[in-house]
Amino acid sequence: ATRIIAVLNQKGGVGKTTTCVNLGAALARRGRRVLLVDMDPQANLSVHVGMEPHKLTKTTYSLLLGKHGLAEAVQPTDTPGLFVVPSTLGLANAEIQLASTVGRELVLREALEEWLHPAPEGQGPGGAPLPFGQTPAVGEADAPGRPSADFVLIDCPPSLGTLTMNALCAAGEVLLPIQTEFFALQGVAGILESVKAVQRLNRGLRLSMVVPSMVDRRTTLARDVLDEVRGYFGDVVTKTEIRKNVKLAEAPSHGRTIFGWDARSNGAEDYDHLAAEVLGELEQT
Amino acid sequence: ATRIIAVLNQKGGVGKTTTCVNLGAALARRGRRVLLVDMDPQANLSVHVGMEPHKLTKTTYSLLLGKHGLAEAVQPTDTPGLFVVPSTLGLANAEIQLASTVGRELVLREALEEWLHPAPEGQGPGGAPLPFGQTPAVGEADAPGRPSADFVLIDCPPSLGTLTMNALCAAGEVLLPIQTEFFALQGVAGILESVKAVQRLNRGLRLSMVVPSMVDRRTTLARDVLDEVRGYFGDVVTKTEIRKNVKLAEAPSHGRTIFGWDARSNGAEDYDHLAAEVLGELEQT
Numbered sequence: 001a002t003r004i005i006a007v008l009n010q011k012g013g014v015g016k017t018t019t020c021v022n023l024g025a026a027l028a029r030r031g032r033r034v035l036l037v038d039m040d041p042q043a044n045l046s047v048h049v050g051m052e053p054h055k056l057t058k059t060t061y062s063l064l065l066g067k068h069g070l071a072e073a074v075q076p077t078d079t080p081g082l083f084v085v086p087s088t089l090g091l092a093n094a095e096i097q098l099a100s101t102v103g104r105e106l107v108l109r110e111a112l113e114e115w116l117h118p119a120p121e122g123q124g125p126g127g128a129p130l131p132f133g134q135t136p137a138v139g140e141a142d143a144p145g146r147p148s149a150d151f152v153l154i155d156c157p158p159s160l161g162t163l164t165m166n167a168l169c170a171a172g173e174v175l176l177p178i179q180t181e182f183f184a185l186q187g188v189a190g191i192l193e194s195v196k197a198v199q200r201l202n203r204g205l206r207l208s209m210v211v212p213s214m215v216d217r218r219t220t221l222a223r224d225v226l227d228e229v230r231g232y233f234g235d236v237v238t239k240t241e242i243r244k245n246v247k248l249a250e251a252p253s254h255g256r257t258i259f260g261w262d263a264r265s266n267g268a269e270d271y272d273h274l275a276a277e278v279l280g281e282l283e284q285t
Numbered sequence: 286a287t288r289i290i291a292v293l294n295q296k297g298g299v300g301k302t303t304t305c306v307n308l309g310a311a312l313a314r315r316g317r318r319v320l321l322v323d324m325d326p327q328a329n330l331s332v333h334v335g336m337e338p339h340k341l342t343k344t345t346y347s348l349l350l351g352k353h354g355l356a357e358a359v360q361p362t363d364t365p366g367l368f369v370v371p372s373t374l375g376l377a378n379a380e381i382q383l384a385s386t387v388g389r390e391l392v393l394r395e396a397l398e399e400w401l402h403p404a405p406e407g408q409g410p411g412g413a414p415l416p417f418g419q420t421p422a423v424g425e426a427d428a429p430g431r432p433s434a435d436f437v438l439i440d441c442p443p444s445l446g447t448l449t450m451n452a453l454c455a456a457g458e459v460l461l462p463i464q465t466e467f468f469a470l471q472g473v474a475g476i477l478e479s480v481k482a483v484q485r486l487n488r489g490l491r492l493s494m495v496v497p498s499m500v501d502r503r504t505t506l507a508r509d510v511l512d513e514v515r516g517y518f519g520d521v522v523t524k525t526e527i528r529k530n531v532k533l534a535e536a537p538s539h540g541r542t543i544f545g546w547d548a549r550s551n552g553a554e555d556y557d558h559l560a561a562e563v564l565g566e567l568e569q570t
């Protein structure tokens with residue numbers, strides 16, 4: 001079955017977008033078919049993988065307004081096996097526009113379900129011909145009944161409104177990137193409350209991973225916070241820590257993933273390590 | 286007249302809270318009376334100045350719900366002349382609870398106006414006796430007609446919803462902290478659009494300062510982004526740059542401002558320099 005993971009933390013600037021893009025790319029490099037969904041109106045993820053949001057017409061915004069199905073918004077990236085549903089600044093309006101729609105939190109979930117299990121004839125949902133050419137790419141079921149992607153990673157904005165609720169209702173798991181700074185544990189209660197509230201609508205949702213991000217172990221602050229995070233979350237905290245690495249901050253300005261920008265960097269190593277851990281392929285060390 | 290400044294940027298983790306607290310403290314150290322208003326449900330600002338949000342009953346949340354006036358929620362901090370209206374996790378619910386209230390964006394503005402210009406008898410607004418003891422502290426007009434504070438700094442969450450709109454309607458100026466990283470300029474269009482939209486309700490609102498934050502000039506990325514930011518905003522960018530300084534990240538874990546935690550650090554120097562620039566007291570260099 002497809003693993004649908006919402007990457008979220010309402011604390012801002014903790015590495016949500018960076019984790020979505022580079023974990024997604026690392027999973028694709030290991031042969032998985034991965035879809036990234038950008039649910040943040042800032043569209044940082046879309047730009048990170050080389051899109052130009054102001055030029056796009058089919059995005060998560062038009063999807064949420066019901067203008068088309070998911071298949072029409074899926075775009076390839078320069079990484080084989082990695083696809084994206086981009087967003088645009090206008091998505092900020094979806095929050096208000098959907099305010100009076102019944103079941104407004106379920107729009108993304110329904111769109112994903114329809115796309116992941118395409119119509120029996122082997123075409124895309126709604127019978128639209130698939131745009132990706134020859135390879136059995138994301139969106140095309142190469143064997144009847146096989147879902148269209150192995151992983152879906154959803155990048156969330158730094159807030160707990162309708163956009164994040166859509167992600168939580170669509171996901172089976174939550175991945176929480178956490179910065180090793182003092183405010184890290186502050187907002188966590190709000191997130192756990194939101195996850196619990198959504199479990200009424202989405203019974204199986206669980207917090208599956210807490211990923212220490214932007215870690216600089218030279219500072220006592222980072223070490224103290226790491227101890228607290230491990231004390232609070234126990235085994236949910238990944239063995240992998242993402243180290244602070246300027247290459248990770250440079251890659252988005254070139255529209256590349258860390259593997260496209262500098263595959264030998266610490267950032268590339270750490271995200272590949274995280275992918276191995278997510279797949280249960282981490283060598284026992 | 287009191288300068289009311291909304292500190293905002295929907296990009297997360299760029300130093301909004303750190304700027305509010307430490308610029309506020311630096312202005313108070315220069316003899317100004319300063320009120321900090323925490324409009325972020327994460328309540329990072331409140332914790333930064335030593336409050337315990339879960340224990341508080343009078344916050345921006347109960348204020349927005351009309352339970353009391355501003356005066357009842359104002360608390361002193363350990364810095365003379367610096368006061369705070371704290372927030373609490375529950376503030377996240379205000380967004381939904383106010384959704385159908387007419388004029389929901391004007392609640393903070395009306396509360397501030399009533400408090401800044403207290404009733405003629407020299408008591409607090411609504412005649413309530415002032416809680417701060419002998420000194421003509423914030424909240425008490427020491428001379429008839431003098432406003433209760435010289436500066437009000439409003440910390441905003443990383444989103445452009447009702448809470449941020451309240452801040453924009455109440456403020457005369459916007460201070461935009463900007464990180465010297467690639468995504469810095471991405472969300473700016475959204476902010477300028479919001480400021481313009483609010484000018485219908487609040488004619489005098491203007492973007493008065495763009496403050497480069499968390500600057501590490503050793504990286505080419507920071508220097509490139511700084512050039513772009515100065516190119517885009519021109520003179521609105523402050524001369525003062527806030528350098529990356531781990532002391533700034535340590536201070537909140539001790540409930541202190543940077544001046545209480547390490548007054549000789551780069552962080553303390555930079556925020557004092559910024560305060561001088563805000564007051565027009567920067568020596569010409």
Ligand SMILES: Nc1ncnc2c1ncn2[C@@H]1O[C@H](COP(=O)(O)OP(=O)(O)OP(=O)(O)O)[C@@H](O)[C@H]1O
Binds near residue numbers: 017019215245246467
């Ligand atoms: N491990 C890292 N080392 C160095 N820089 C990093 C790292 N991870 C992310 N960054 C940089 O830090 C900034 C914040 O990261 P990012 O934008 O991914 O966070 P976010 O949680 O998605 O932010 P927002 O809350 O605004 O959505 C970006 O400029 C990014 O390039």
Ligand SMILES: Nc1ncnc2c1ncn2[C@@H]1O[C@H](COP(=O)(O)OP(=O)(O)OP(=O)(O)O)[C@@H](O)[C@H]1O
Binds near residue numbers: 013325442528533
């Ligand atoms: N100049 C600086 N040098 C080093 N660390 C800093 C600096 N300014 C802020 N920090 C740290 O970086 C993190 C982000 O800063 P802060 O919380 O003030 O940003 P914010 O914009 O308020 O975030 P949010 O979007 O979540 O409200 C915090 O852990 C803070 O302590």
Ligand SMILES: [Mg+2]
Binds near residue numbers: 016017040045156157
């Ligand atoms: Mg992001």
Ligand SMILES: [Mg+2]
Binds near residue numbers: 302303329
């Ligand atoms: Mg903040």
